[in-house]
Amino acid sequence: xxxxxxxxxxxxxxxxxxxxxxxxxxxxxxxxxxxxxxxxxxxxxxxxxxxxxxxxxxxxxxxxxxxxxxxxxxxxxxxxxxxxxxxxxxxxxxxxxxxxxxxxxxxxxxxxxx
Amino acid sequence: xxxxxxxxxxxxxxxxxxxxxxxxxxxxxxxxxxxxxxxxxxxxxxxxxxxxxxxxxxxxxxxxxxxxxxxxxxxxxxxxxxxxxxxxxxxxxxxxxxxxxxxxxxxxxxxxxxxxxxxxxxxxxxxxxxxxxxxxxxxxxxxxxxxxxxxxxxxxxxxxxxxxxxxxxxxxxxxxxxxxxxxxxxxxxxxxxxxxxxxxxxxxxxxxxxxxxxxxxxxxxxxxxxxxxxxxxxxxxxxxxxxxxxxxxxxxxxxxxxxxxxxxxxxxxxxxxxxxxxxxxxxxxxxxxxxxxxxxxxxxxxxxxxxxxxxxxxxxxxxxxxxxxxxxxxxxxxxxxxxxxxxxxxxxxxxxxxxxxxxxxxxxxxxxxxxxxxxxxxxxxxxxxxxxxxxxxxxxxxxxxxxxxxxxxxxxxxxxxxxxxxxxxxxxxxxxxxxxxxxxxxxxxxxxxxxxxxxxxxxxxxxxxxxxxxxxxxxxxxxxxxxxxxxxxxxxxxxxxxxxxxxxxxxxxxxxxxxxxxxxxxxxxxxxxxxxxxxxxxxxxxxxxxxxxxxxxxxxxxxxxxxxxxxxxxxxxxxxxxxxxxxxxxxxxxxxxxxxxxxxxxxxxxxxxxxxxxxxxxxxxxxxxxxxxxxxxxxxxxxxxxxxxxxxxxxxxxxxxxxxxxxxxxxxxxxxxxxxxxxxxxxxxxxxxxxxxxxxxxxxxxxxxxxxxxxxxxxxxxxxxxxxxxxxxxxxxxxxxxxxxxxxxxxxxxxxxxxxxxxxxxxxxxxxxxxxxxxxxxxxxxxxxxxxxxxxxxxxxxxxxxxxxxxxxxxxxxxxxxxxxxxxxxxxxxxxxxxxxxxxxxxxxxxxxxxxxxxxxxxxxxxxxxxxxxxxxxxxxx
Numbered sequence: 008x009x010x011x012x013x014x015x016x017x018x019x020x021x022x023x024x025x026x027x028x029x030x031x032x033x034x035x036x037x038x039x040x041x042x043x044x045x046x047x048x049x050x051x052x053x054x055x056x057x058x059x060x061x062x063x064x065x066x067x068x069x070x071x072x073x074x075x076x077x078x079x080x081x082x083x084x085x086x087x088x089x090x091x092x093x094x095x096x097x098x099x100x101x102x103x104x105x106x107x108x109x110x111x112x113x114x115x116x117x118x119x120x121x
Numbered sequence: 122x123x124x125x126x127x128x129x130x131x132x133x134x135x136x137x138x139x140x141x142x143x144x145x146x147x148x149x150x151x152x153x154x155x156x157x158x159x160x161x162x163x164x165x166x167x168x169x170x171x172x173x174x175x176x177x178x179x180x181x182x183x184x185x186x187x188x189x190x191x192x193x194x195x196x197x198x199x200x201x202x203x204x205x206x207x208x209x210x211x212x213x214x215x216x217x218x219x220x221x222x223x224x225x226x227x228x229x230x231x232x233x234x235x236x237x238x239x240x241x242x243x244x245x246x247x248x249x250x251x252x253x254x255x256x257x258x259x260x261x262x263x264x265x266x267x268x269x270x271x272x273x274x275x276x277x278x279x280x281x282x283x284x285x286x287x288x289x290x291x292x293x294x295x296x297x298x299x300x301x302x303x304x305x306x307x308x309x310x311x312x313x314x315x316x317x318x319x320x321x322x323x324x325x326x327x328x329x330x331x332x333x334x335x336x337x338x339x340x341x342x343x344x345x346x347x348x349x350x351x352x353x354x355x356x357x358x359x360x361x362x363x364x365x366x367x368x369x370x371x372x373x374x375x376x377x378x379x380x381x382x383x384x385x386x387x388x389x390x391x392x393x394x395x396x397x398x399x400x401x402x403x404x405x406x407x408x409x410x411x412x413x414x415x416x417x418x419x420x421x422x423x424x425x426x427x428x429x430x431x432x433x434x435x436x437x438x439x440x441x442x443x444x445x446x447x448x449x450x451x452x453x454x455x456x457x458x459x460x461x462x463x464x465x466x467x468x469x470x471x472x473x474x475x476x477x478x479x480x481x482x483x484x485x486x487x488x489x490x491x492x493x494x495x496x497x498x499x500x501x502x503x504x505x506x507x508x509x510x511x512x513x514x515x516x517x518x519x520x521x522x523x524x525x526x527x528x529x530x531x532x533x534x535x536x537x538x539x540x541x542x543x544x545x546x547x548x549x550x551x552x553x554x555x556x557x558x559x560x561x562x563x564x565x566x567x568x569x570x571x572x573x574x575x576x577x578x579x580x581x582x583x584x585x586x587x588x589x590x591x592x593x594x595x596x597x598x599x600x601x602x603x604x605x606x607x608x609x610x611x612x613x614x615x616x617x618x619x620x621x622x623x624x625x626x627x628x629x630x631x632x633x634x635x636x637x638x639x640x641x642x643x644x645x646x647x648x649x650x651x652x653x654x655x656x657x658x659x660x661x662x663x664x665x666x667x668x669x670x671x672x673x674x675x676x677x678x679x680x681x682x683x684x685x686x687x688x689x690x691x692x693x694x695x696x697x698x699x700x701x702x703x704x705x706x707x708x709x710x711x712x713x714x715x716x717x718x719x720x721x722x723x724x725x726x727x728x729x730x731x732x733x734x735x736x737x738x739x740x741x742x743x744x745x746x747x748x749x750x751x752x753x754x755x756x757x758x759x760x761x762x763x764x765x766x767x768x769x770x771x772x773x774x775x776x777x778x779x780x781x782x783x784x785x786x787x788x789x790x791x792x793x794x795x796x797x798x799x800x801x802x803x804x805x806x807x808x809x810x811x812x813x814x815x816x817x818x819x820x821x822x823x824x825x826x827x828x829x830x831x832x833x834x835x836x837x838x839x840x841x842x843x844x845x846x847x848x849x850x851x852x853x854x855x856x857x858x859x860x861x862x863x864x865x866x867x868x869x870x871x872x873x874x875x876x877x878x879x880x881x882x883x884x885x886x887x888x889x890x891x892x893x894x895x896x897x898x899x900x901x902x903x904x905x906x907x908x909x910x911x912x913x914x915x916x917x918x919x920x921x922x923x924x925x926x927x928x929x930x931x932x933x934x935x936x937x938x939x940x941x942x943x944x945x946x947x948x949x950x951x952x953x954x955x956x957x958x959x960x961x962x963x964x965x966x967x968x969x970x971x972x973x974x975x976x977x978x979x980x981x982x983x984x985x986x987x988x989x990x991x992x993x994x995x996x997x998x999x
Contacts, residue, residue, distance in 0.1 A: 034135055035142040053143070054166035057136055058174035076142065083135050 019059045020068075021102055024087060024095040027069055031084040033076055034060060060085060068094050132175055140165055190507035197508065201480060205512075207889055208476045212516025212560065214882050215469025217523030220548065220556040222462045222875075224528045225535065226455050228546035229447045235372045235543050237310035242441035243407070244398050247418050249430030254437060257444070259394030259428070262387060264421050265302075268397060271417065273410035275402040278305040279395035280376055281385060283777070284821050286649050286851055289357040290344070295647035295821065295851040298358065299376045300385040306335075308400070309375060314338065316352040316367030319384050328387030334363040338371040339379040358383070360651060374542025392774050398441065411436050427767055451539035454872040457618070461879045464615045466559070468608055468883050472890040473516075474567035475604045477509060479897045506569060513564025517556055524548060524556070534874055536867035601894050606934040609971055612887040613938025614945060616970070619873075619880035620963035621946070626873040628803075629866050635797030635806070636687065637722030638858035642832035643686050643825045644839055647851040650820040656779040659818035660739075662846060667714060669842045670826060675835060677827040680720040682814035685711035686825055687861060690799060690807070693768025697752060698787075708749060709799055709807045710768050712814035717744075718794050720827045721858075728760040728792030731813055739781030739815035743788040747796045749808035759790045766810060772817055779818040788812065802865045825858075832857045888974045895927055895975075896982035906986050907993070916987035923986060927979035934975075935968050 026032060026040045037060075038053045063069045068091035076082035087095070140161045147157030165171070198205040236242065244257040260268065260279070269277050278301065285298035303321035311318075313335065323331045334356065336345075345351040355362040363383070375382070385395075401410050415436035422429035447455075481488070491501060525548060532546050540546075646666065653659045663681055671679045684691050690709040696702045715731045718724070726747065735742050745759060753759045765786045772778055788810070796806040814822070828835055836855045843850045899906075906919055914922075942964075 033138075035139045038139070039146075053139060053164050054136070054168060054171035055174070056139075057132065057171045061132075061175040076138070080138065080141075082138060083131070 018102075019055065020063060021095070021098050023056070023059055023063060023085075024068060024091055024098070027085050027087045028092065028095060031072070031074070031086040033074070033082040033084050035076075035082075037085065063091070067091075129172075132172060136165070136168055136171065140168075186503075187507065190504050191511060193504065194508040194511050198512070204476050204480055204893075207893055208473050208512055209516050209519060211469040211472040211476075211886050211889070212513060212563065213519035213523050214886060215466040216517050216520030216556055216560050216563070217527060218879060218882060219462050219466050219559060220520055220524035220552055221527035221531055222455075222458055223555050224524065224548050224552045225531055225546050226459060227549070227552055228544045229535075229540050230452060230455060233445055233447065233541040233544040234441075235311050235370070238400075240440060240442045241400055242398050243401065243410070243438040244396070244441060244444060245414055245418075246437045246439055247422075247429060248435045248437060250432045250435070252430055252435075254439065257396060257439060258418075260397050260421075261393070261425070262391050262395060263389045264417075265395055265397060266389070267417055267421075268399070268414070271410075271413050273402055273405045273413045274399040276304070276308050276400040277397060278302050278308040279385065279397045280305065281393055281395050282376055283393070284647060285358045285380070285383075286360075286647060286820075286849075287356060287358055288360065288649070288849060293649075293849045293851040295645060295853055296358075296380040297377060298380055299382045301375075301382055302385055302387075305375075306382075308398075311369065311373050313367040314370040315349050316365070318367050318369075319382060323384040324387055330384035330386050332361055332363045333366045333384065334358065335367040335369060335382045336365055337369055337378050337381055338373070340381055341368045343379075360649070372543050372545055378542040399438075407438050411438050414438070427771060445541045446539055447541060447544070450868050451536075454868065458872070458875050458879070461615060461618055461876055464611050464618075465879050465883045465886070466563075468611050468615075468886045468890070470563050470567050471604050471608050471611070472886055472893075473512070473563065475601055475608075475890055475894050477512075477567060478601055478604070479894065481505065482901075502569075506565070509567070509569070510561065510564040513560045516563075517560025520560065521548070521553065521556060531875065534871050536864070536871050538864060539868055539871075601898070602930050605891055605894050605930050605975075606937065608887045608890050609931055609934025609975065610938035610941055612883055612971055613935060613967060614942045615880045615883040616967045617938075617942035617946070617964060619877045620967065622869075622873040622876035624960070624963070626866070626869040629869045632798060632802045634687065634802065634862060635723065635795055636858075638687075638862045640828050640830070640832050641720065641722075641825055641858040642828060642835055642839075642855060643823060643858060643861070644836065644855045645821060645851075645853045646681075646824055646843060647821040647853070648847065649849050650777060652847075652849070653820075656781060656818045659779060659820075660815050662850075663814070663818070663822055665846055666824070666843060666850075669846070670824065670839055671716075673826075673835065673838050673842065675829050677829060678716045678719040679824065679826045680714045680717045681822050681824050682711065682713040682717065683817075683819060683821070683823055684709075685713040685717055685811065686721075686823055687797060687799060687858065688801070688865065689823075690809075691768060692807075693766050693771070695767065695810075696765040698763040698765070707807075708752075708766065709809040710766065711809060711811045712817060713744075713811045714814050717811065720825050721797070722827070723797060724795045726793045726795060727758075728790070730792060736813045736815055739784070739813050739817075741783075741785065741788045741816070742791045742813065744792045744794050744811040745790055746794055746799075746806065746809040746811075748806045749810060750793045752808055760792065761789065763787050763789050764810070769812075769816070775819075777819060781816050781818075784816055802862075803869075884970075884974070887971075888978060891975050892978035892981070895923075895979045896985075899923060899982035899986050903986065903989065906989060910989065919987045920980075920983050923983035924976065924979055927975055931972055931975035935971060938971075939964065939968070 022041050023037055026037050032040065034056060035053075038056050060069070060071075064071060064085075068088060069085045070088055071083045071085055074082060074084040140158075143161035143164060144154070144157045147160050148154055152160065162168075233239075246254050247258040248254065262279075265277070265279050268274070281300045282297050283300060285296050287294045287296055301319060303319065303324045306318035306320070316335075318335055319333065323333055325331070336351070341347060341351060344356075345354075351365050351368065353364065355364050357363070358381075369382075371378075399410075401407070415434060418429070418434050418436050422434055488501065492498070528546060528548055535546070648659065648662060653662060667679060667681045670676065690711065692707040692709050694706065695708050713731075715733065715736050718730065725744075727750075728744075731742060731744070734740075743764070750759050753762070766788060767786060769784060769786050769788070772780070794811070797809075798804070798806060799809055800807040824839070826832065826835060826839070833855065839855075840852050843852045906914075909919065909922075
């Protein structure tokens with residue numbers, strides 16, 4: 008059970024990194040993007056996004072900056088750091104090998120393009 | 122903290138905003154606002170949990186978790202009130218007794234002195250080839266100046282004690298004044314409470330001491346009620362007004378804590394013995410210093426052969442920490458008591474471990490449930506450990522409270538003669554640190570084992586099984602039984618030790634002292650030496666005093682002299698006429714008057730007493746005790762024979778002590794009296810020689826009076842008689858011989874009282890422990906008992922079953938304990954001052970007692986089990 012959790016956690020981190028690689032995004036936007044792309048495959052509770060964001064912040068893979076959301080409210084935007092990008096690249100190749108085995112059994116994942 | 126609050130707030134805002142955005146999106150896609158919000162929250166999941174997990178990523182959570190654990194622990198303790206009370210009680214008594222005893226050990230043995238670096242102070246002892254160390258050596262002033270020149274020593278000081286008459290008050294009073302060299306206070310390095318200490322300039326270039334005095338705290342309180350304006354006032358000592366220059370703090374007791382310190386007159390011709398102590402120069406080893414001093418001692422011995430041992434000299438520097446009054450009996454007692462208290466603490470720990478184990482086993486289902494719903498093992502161990510540490514910290518705090526009372530009690534009980542003047546027995550920082558470490562260690566060590574054990578259960582079995590039940594395979598069951606064995610054996614050892622202490626005390630208490638101490642008063646009488654400058658004058662006064670006291674109503678017999686009353690004594694080498702001289706052999710000398718044997722109640726076995734004429738002129742005759750009579754070969758009657766006593770010529774050198782005309786070392790024995798236990802009640806009798814008191818006329822005498830009524834009622838009458846003769850005659854320190862005798866037993870009494878108290882506590886704790894474990898075991902086996910009864914077992918069978926199991930473990934524990942006690946007795950015996958062994962009877966009593974405790978502890982739950990209704994029992998789920 009614990010190993011499964013571990014996997015999920017690592018996956019979520021990777022998904023977040025991947026999402027913010029496109030450009031800075033706030034928490035809700037990240038959740039929406041992940042959700043839109045993988046809704047049927049990954050049941051990510053929106054709540055569990057925040058612990059993952061804090062974890063990545065602490066590891067220095069992303070940084071947070073204040074900005075305005077689409078409804079003109081103050082929001083925290085997360086942006087990938089150089090370290091985060093390096094980590095993403097490294098993890099992606101690892102993940103690709105792993106996911107290719109599972110990809111056939113699950114709904115199609117978005118193409119890797121970084 | 123602020124930073125944390127800020128982060129927390131920001132995170133909450135962010136999550137709130139997330140939900141708001143989601144809600145807005147839902148509304149946009151056509152939901153009603155309420156629906157939209159609910160859907161958003163559903164999607165988000167548990168916001169508090171997300172918050173917690175987010176904060177955990179930063180490690181912000183542990184104080185919260187700790188607080189959570191503590192609250193949980195408190196709740197679970199409240200649920201198990203019985204367990205909590207027993208565990209806390211065990212810890213309180215175990216830790217409390219350890220703290221109390223450690224306070225005593227710290228105050229008496231580890232840090233008894235206020236002096237600067239007391240472990241760097243050395244006192245020289247000079248020994249002959251075969252001598253054992255008996256104390257330090259006394260040097261003369263001329264020798265002191267030579268010692269001071271030795272390069273091995275960085276600093277030296279010398280002390281000499283002399284009686285000093287204080288006059289000018291209501292009554293003249295005799296004190297033992299402590300005379301010090303000019304640098305002595307700087308050597309000891311203790312700040313005065315008020316004023317200043319004696320300095321080198323207080324002794325003039327010609328060796329003349331300034332008439333100044335530094336008061337002890339005790340004297341200052343007694344005569345000046347602690348008035349700081351006492352500085353600058355004068356007190357008359359030996360007819361000379363002395364200016365008070367300072368008062369020392371209460372914890373300064375260099376050779377006295379009730380009189381005063383004076384500068385020493387430096388006079389190279391003064392033969393009075395000085396106690397010299399030294400500090401070594403930097404880089405000088407003890408061995409090198411001993412070598413240097415030994416060279417000097419060899420020279421001194423050539424000049425003063427009578428005062429040095431014969432043969433090849435050895436010089437030893439004794440560390441000051443090793444020659445306190447507490448070394449010897451007290452130190453040994455305290456070490457043994459420390460061991461006893463260690464056993465007590467161990468029993469307490471076993472109790473706590475036992476209870477923890479029983480409790481965690483009982484909670485197996487709860488723990489399994491928590492593991493099953495996802496609690497991490499680390500988290501669970503932390504929770505259980507929090508409980509243990511919380512328990513031990515609270516137990517430790519209660520222990521400190523208990524120790525506060527216990528320490529006060531020990532201070533009351535501790536014999537003052539065996540504790541240095543300066544020792545202060547209190548619970549200080551070190552002691553508290555010790556107790557903190559002890560209780561934390563107890564908690565962690567004895568909490569961790571059960572915690573680790575219970576966090577690794579087989580979940581499925583534990584959940585399926587009713588927590589034990591008919592299979593009877595209990596986790597921790599075997600371990601708990603072994604703890605019972607340990608507890609019983611520890612109690613046996615502790616009780617056996619206590620029985621030894623009690624026997625030792627009884628032995629001393631029942632020892633025949635050799636004299637009849639009832640109804641005998643002793644009192645000091647001191648005359649002003651300058652007013653009685655001749656031997657004749659002093660003797661006339663002494664004789665008149667003795668006569669008038671003898672004639673008081675209610676007096677059966679009276680006696681005057683020096684060193685003749687028990688537990689004093691002056692020792693001297695001797696030679697028996699016709700025998701070769703043996704080095705190292707000594708006799709005890711006493712000066713007595715003719716009614717000495719009657720006054721003390723010592724039988725005259727052979728020969729005769731002193732005649733009045735012999736007393737009158739201080740003739741060289743002697744009574745000896747039976748032990749001294751055995752110095753002559755068997756069959757040789759010592760009466761009429763002569764012996765040489767070196768001490769007689771030495772005493773004649775003292776200017777304070779006026780010898781009778783024609784005093785010489787040789788005396789003729791006229792009679793043999795019974796032995797008295799003159800070397801302590803536990804020890805062998807020392808050979809003693811009694812001489813007519815008139816052989817010497819010192820300023821101070823000791824008067825003993827056998828009365829028909831209460832001896833202390835006579836004190837005033839004696840005072841009045843003394844005042845009639847001379848109003849400046851100081852009369853002091855009245856005491857009955859019974860009081861003196863009880864001082865001899867106070868050390869074994871103290872040891873016995875404390876050891877028995879610890880053993881009693883140990884027994885009580887073990888009984889509680891045994892009871893709780895056995896009754897717990899029975900409760901766990903209720904289902905099994907139900908099955909047995911359903912299958913036809915009778916009440917008696919159930920009782921027998923349980924009692925048999927207990928008997929098995931109890932007898933194992935007793936056997937281990939007995940073997941342990943015998944082993945320990947062998948180790949301890951040779952250093953125990955009582956020199957007793959166990960004897961079968963006390964051991965049998967101990968075995969019966971513990972067996973009874975174990976059986977009683979088993980009987981109550983067993984009887985309860987026997988009364989169970991089989992149906993209820995079968996349904997029982999522990």
